[in-house]
Amino acid sequence: xxxxxxxxxxxxxxxxxxxxxxxxxxxxxxxxxxxxxxxxxxxxxxxxxxxxxxxxxxxxxxxxxxxxxxxxxxxxxxxxxxxxxxxxxxxxxxxxxxxxxxxxxxxxxxxxxxxxxxxxxxxxxxxxxxxxxxxxxxxxxxxxxxxxxxxxxxxxxxxxxxxxxxxxxxxxxxxxxxxxxxxxxxxxxxxxxxxxxxxxxxxxxxxxxxxxxxxxxxxxxxxxxxxxxxxxxxxxxxxxxxxxxxxxxxxxxxxxxxxxxxxxxxxxxxxxxxxxxxxxxxxxxxxxxxxxxxxxxxxxxxxxxxxxxxxxxxxxxxxxxxxxxxxxxxxxxxxxxxxxxxxxxxxxxxxxxxxxxxxxxxxxxxxxxxxxxxxxxxxxxxxxxxxxxxxxxxxxxxxxxxxxxxxxxxxxxxxxxxxxxxxxxxxxxxxxxxxxxxxxxxxxxxxxxxxxxxxxxxxxxxxxxxxxxxxxxxxxxxxxxxxxxxxxxxx
Numbered sequence: 004x005x006x007x008x009x010x011x012x013x014x015x016x017x018x019x020x021x022x023x024x025x026x027x028x029x030x031x032x033x034x035x036x037x038x039x040x041x042x043x044x045x046x047x048x049x050x051x052x053x054x055x056x057x058x059x060x061x062x063x064x065x066x067x068x069x070x071x072x073x074x075x076x077x078x079x080x081x082x083x084x085x086x087x088x089x090x091x092x093x094x095x096x097x098x099x100x101x102x103x104x105x106x107x108x109x110x111x112x113x114x115x116x117x118x119x120x121x122x123x124x125x126x127x128x129x130x131x132x133x134x135x136x137x138x139x140x141x142x143x144x145x146x147x148x149x150x151x152x153x154x155x156x157x158x159x160x161x162x163x164x165x166x167x168x169x170x171x172x173x174x175x176x177x178x179x180x181x182x183x184x185x186x187x188x189x190x191x192x193x194x195x196x197x198x199x200x201x202x203x204x205x206x207x208x209x210x211x212x213x214x215x216x217x218x219x220x221x222x223x224x225x226x227x228x229x230x231x232x233x234x235x236x237x238x239x240x241x242x243x244x245x246x247x248x249x250x251x252x253x254x255x256x257x258x259x260x261x262x263x264x265x266x267x268x269x270x271x272x273x274x275x276x277x278x279x280x281x282x283x284x285x286x287x288x289x290x291x292x293x294x295x296x297x298x299x300x301x302x303x304x305x306x307x308x309x310x311x312x313x314x315x316x317x318x319x320x321x322x323x324x325x326x327x328x329x330x331x332x333x334x335x336x337x338x339x340x341x342x343x344x345x346x347x348x349x350x351x352x353x354x355x356x357x358x359x360x361x362x363x364x365x366x367x368x369x370x371x372x373x374x375x376x377x378x379x380x381x382x383x384x385x386x387x388x389x390x391x392x393x394x395x396x397x398x399x400x401x402x403x404x405x406x407x408x409x410x411x412x413x414x415x416x417x418x419x420x421x422x423x424x425x426x427x428x429x430x431x432x433x434x435x436x437x438x439x440x441x442x443x444x445x446x447x448x449x450x451x452x453x454x455x456x457x458x459x460x461x462x463x464x465x466x467x468x469x470x471x472x473x474x475x476x477x478x479x480x481x482x483x484x485x486x487x488x489x490x491x492x493x494x
Contacts, residue, residue: 007093008084017083226355235351244349244359245368246341252333254365260331261448263322265465270315271424272469273476277308278421288478293489299395303481303491312390319383334367335375345369361438364452374427382423389417 006016078099082092193200199207229235287302301309326332346369352359359368367375391397392413398404435443444458445451448465451458482491 010083222354223356226351227357230351230355230357238344239348239351242341242344242348244345244352244370245366246339246345248333248366249338251330252366253330255452256364256446256450257329257331258450259325261450261461263318263325264447266318267315267322268428268465269469269472270311270318271428273472274308274311274315275421275425276473276476277304277311280304281308282418288493289482289485290492290494291485291489292492297490300492301395303478303485306485306489307476307481309390309394312387312394316387319379319387323379335372335379337369337372337376342369342372346373358438361443363443363446378424378427382420382427385416386420386424389413389420393417 004018004021006018006020008017009015010017080094080097080099082094082096084093085091086093193202196204230239281302281304284302284304287304289303290300291303291306292298292300326335349359349368349370353370361368363371390413392408392410435447439454441456441459442452442454444462445453445455447458448461449458485491
């Protein structure tokens with residue numbers, strides 16, 4: 004029997020394996036008319052195969068009165084998937100063939116078949132009992148040797164001919180099996196840097212920069228429009244951005260200011276680096292213990308941070324003392340309330356990109372003076388006080404003192420102060436280079452008001468020293484230095 008597509012995915016082809024139903028006929032094949040095979044689309048259904056004659060009777064001597072034919076039943080034919088894409092279901096609509104019936108007057112029919120046919124009658128075709136009895140009665144006949152009647156001629160374009168000739172002319176619709184459910188291996192997850200991948204970080208940075216530039220341009224245009232108003236023009240004329248210093252204020256910078264400036268930058272950069280390392284380090288590579296207390300151990304990064312803090316405090320104390328001894332304090336300590344309205348004017352000029360005239364050799368503008376004052380006399384002491392509270396030199400057994408000044412408060416203040424110093428350095432260096440780099444660098448490093456490359460050369464050498472110290476600040480270099488003041492161990 005020809006088998007078609009499975010009824011369920013992965014199932015067996017339909018119908019089950021077996022022999023095709025036999026339409027028995029004792030008449031000559033030439034006397035029985037053969038209907039043209041039905042077709043679906045361009046595919047022709049093969050003609051039914053002629054029945055097998057019983058044993059002892061040949062197909063050469065049949066009679067019309069002894070013909071056995073398969074009657075059609077009223078059971079609708081089950082239809083499956085189409086043979087071509089977009090076609091009708093296969094096979095065509097119709098009724099299933101009934102069981103073969105033998106005529107009672109057929110002398111060639113065996114007694115068993117005649118008895119079944121005569122007793123059942125025409126209604127026995129649809130009877131379940133006959134349906135089960137007929138195969139049992141015909142079983143002996145199937146085992147006996149028989150002469151096969153000649154098959155009806157096959158149409159040239161039938162399915163059998165096309166299958167024998169080569170591949171099917173239409174797209175196969177056979178279920179591909181388990182391989183159809185195999186999916187390609189998923190692509191590896193991209194490596195993430197924090198919450199985003201590298202591409203996402205780049206995209207976020209581009210969007211952020213573009214947004215900041217757009218917002219900055221809008222602010223610049225708005226401030227320029229405000230400064231064009233008559234009220235603000237009068238304000239700028241009254242408060243130009245700076246006020247006159249008291250009589251006797253020094254002019255220029257002595258050499259010690261340049262050295263103090265270099266030492267301050269050198270120590271601040273390393274303090275920020277070691278502080279961030281202490282904040283994020285989970286497993287220190289080495290530990291340091293003081294000689295007077297071997298049981299107390301701190302990471303070697305924390306030892307570097309606290310050692311640099313001590314040097315920075317010493318440098319700051321020397322700087323403050325020299326400020327008041329030489330009178331340089333008049334340049335960074337406000338001496339008039341006019342400093343505040345002048346500071347507003349200076350900020351507006353900076354934002355509008357029409358920057359105030361720089362003459363730091365004689366006098367700072369008011370916003371510079373307020374910023375330097377806050378850095379030296381507010382931020383620096385606050386960083387020192389909070390740092391000492393978190394260090395090992397703070398008395399741990401002073402219950403009342405610890406309760407009035409808890410370490411949690413010190414931690415919450417110390418880190419924002421460090422952020423302030425970072426922002427101050429970035430803005431300070433940017434303005435130094437944007438408002439006359441050669442002259443400003445000569446003020447800080449060469450101690451002169453000329454416009455030449457001397458100050459820039461000293462600045463470049465100082466940057467090389469700072470970069471070298473940044474690179475050298477690692478356990479391999481720090482351990483021998485730390486051993487001079489205590490013991491170093493790996494755990």
